[in-house]
Amino acid sequence: RVGLIGCGHISTTYLTNIAVSAQLTVVACADQDSARAEQTAAIYGIPMTMTVDELLDREDIDLILNLTTPEAHADITLRALWAGKDVYSEKPIATSVFDARKILRTAAALGRIVGVAPDTFMGQGMQTCKKLVDTGAIGRPIAVNASVMNAGPERFHPNPDFLFMPGAGPLMDIGPYYLTAMIELLGPITHSTGVAAAPREFRTVLTGDRAGSTFSVGTPTHVASVLEFDSGVVGTLVASFDVQDTQIPPFEIYGTEGTILAPRPNSWDGPVYLSGRGTDHFDEVDLGNSADFPDGPGYMGMGLVEMAQSLLDGRAPLADAVRATHVLEVLSEILNSAAAKRKPAIAAG
DSSP: OEEEEOOSHHHHHHHHHHTTOSSOOEEEEEOSSHHHHHHHHHHHTOSEEOOHHHHHHOTTOOEEEEOSOHHHHHHHHHHHHHTTOEEEEOSSSOSSHHHHHHHHHHHHHHTOOEEESOOGGGSHHHHHHHHHHHTTTTSSEEEEEEEEEOSOGGGTOSSOGGGGSTTOHHHHHTHHHHHHHHHHHHOOEEEEEEEEEOOOSEEEOOSSTTTTOEEEOOSOSEEEEEEEETTSOEEEEEEESOOSOOOSOSEEEEETTEEEEOOOTTSSSOOOEEEOTTOSSOEEOOOOOGGGSSSSOSOTTHHHHHHHHHHHHTSOOSSBHHHHHHHHHHHHHHHHHHHHTOSOOOOOO
């Protein structure tokens, strides 16, 4: 029995996609805008609307779905844990590593479970890539390059302001998909560094009732980073809301004997292409039978469904808080190093 906190833009995707799930039922919702909560409840057949405090006090709610904006993630998750609930949160787990580690400690002390998006690493596309890596299809992995560059969410989001504030931006908003996939395929990351910029002080909303209005930018919107994995693999990740168009592949893994052209880590399916031993071209890889992967079609919210099943089974969820905290540690160090400009100076010519 799930209680939803946060009835904003992303909740519509979750509620649509999890409606077919037999593992869970959304029984109540809450939002700081009570009218929005009422509207969400009416559209999706949620029986009850209430305040956040009222929802957390309900003894008949088992799991909190935390879809608040990033700066509220840690507070809502911690309050839910202390209220005796398990939690599934949108990414990032928190906006600070301190708060993420506090969530881990609190959950462990209270015997509660925390799951955290993204869930797309569970999909057929990325799991096919993982099988290729694990079975040596590209030899020993040596490098990974990833790029997520577009013109920004103000093109499609009616209230994009929060996506340009600390805790969001292209690195914190989209970067978790890419780093989660990298860690799933290549293991933990030991060092990260980056440079960052915010070329525009203000952005313009391009859709919805606020189209034409402007808002200020409070976080870097173009970030380039370098990653070092515990395995010795080196990687790069570029995340930007300042690029109008690009033809750079979104995600490639390089090995001593081949290359994998992977799908976007924020998608569920393929295609997946492999240039393996003795070839000079890419061939599309069969994604296999869906029975090889977690039950259900690929869509945002699958992590919540899988977590509900894991609670029923008495095991840990696949999209867990430990990995989410590691992802946040890496992302935070990229931004911290960019802000501190920790790099040797090169004299201008």
